[in-house]
Amino acid sequence: MAKRIEVKDLDIYYDKFLAVQGVSMTIQPRSVTALIGPSGCGKSTFLRTLNRMHELVPGARVDGKVFMDDEDLYGPGVDPVSVRRQIGMVFQRPNPFPTMSIYENVAAGIRLNGGRMKKSELDDVVERSLRSANLWAEVKDRLNRPGSGLSGGQQQRLCIARAIAVQPGVLLMDEPCSALDPISTQAIEDLMLELKTDYTIVIVTHNMQQAARVSDVTGFFNLRGVGQPGELVEIDETTKIFSTPSNKATEDYISGRFG
Numbered sequence: 001m002a003k004r005i006e007v008k009d010l011d012i013y014y015d016k017f018l019a020v021q022g023v024s025m026t027i028q029p030r031s032v033t034a035l036i037g038p039s040g041c042g043k044s045t046f047l048r049t050l051n052r053m054h055e056l057v058p059g060a061r062v063d064g065k066v067f068m069d070d071e072d073l074y075g076p077g078v079d080p081v082s083v084r085r086q087i088g089m090v091f092q093r094p095n096p097f098p099t100m101s102i103y104e105n106v107a108a109g110i111r112l113n114g115g116r117m118k119k120s121e122l123d124d125v126v127e128r129s130l131r132s133a134n135l136w137a138e139v140k141d142r143l144n145r146p147g148s149g150l151s152g153g154q155q156q157r158l159c160i161a162r163a164i165a166v167q168p169g170v171l172l173m174d175e176p177c178s179a180l181d182p183i184s185t186q187a188i189e190d191l192m193l194e195l196k197t198d199y200t201i202v203i204v205t206h207n208m209q210q211a212a213r214v215s216d217v218t219g220f221f222n223l224r225g226v227g228q229p230g231e232l233v234e235i236d237e238t239t240k241i242f243s244t245p246s247n248k249a250t251e252d253y254i255s256g257r258f259g
């Protein structure tokens, strides 16, 4: 289920604007990879290229290669919609479908992917997904109530349940805790540590303590200079990045000297 991602020489454009240049990295399955760096260096832009969401912006495109295991995600004939189905994404603000029930929100993950199941099978998948997202105990008696009635932290776990219902090869998270209080944040962090036994997780975070707590590997992005594109400065074991980074800019960033 968990897949490996290999990025080779990726340049990322918004029309003629080169936002990120020359990224190469390998993201290992069953691990959490955190992407950190100052605002505007292209972390979220890069994340969205991994499931071909970047090109939803008119004029946006990439040069270079992204492989998921052996599949070339930008290869000829690859359907971006099918890539997005296999690589789930969780956003900054929880975005459950507001008019749908808790149950339907999770089932929607399957239905949008064209999955057809018997009701009893769907019930099992919904329960399993909510259990995996550590939300089952809190919602099992109100599955038919609207997802929008949950707290922010519960809504974010509902969105994670929806994303994992289809058993994606990779789970992308773009600052998933930035709208949450500390207790909900901890619940999501605990969840990431549990989910990584089955999934490949990539998280963009502004919070360096969070990167240090949850990730196995950390990639530091930075702008090459004023008006220059963002780049991946270094990527390594999280313990190494936060203790003895190889690059001076990484050290300055993690010690709070800029950003």
Ligand SMILES: Nc1ncnc2c1ncn2[C@@H]1O[C@H](COP(=O)(O)OP(=O)(O)OP(=O)(O)O)[C@@H](O)[C@H]1O
Pocket: 014, 017, 019, 037, 038, 039, 040, 041, 042, 043, 044, 045, 046, 057, 206
């Ligand atoms: N839709 C867009 N159209 C044009 N340029 C964009 C678009 N989205 C982002 N950019 C530009 O791409 C660059 C990278 O932005 P991005 O949001 O990926 O950075 P980031 O590191 O995630 O920043 P932050 O930490 O503030 O979220 C910036 O110069 C930004 O202005």
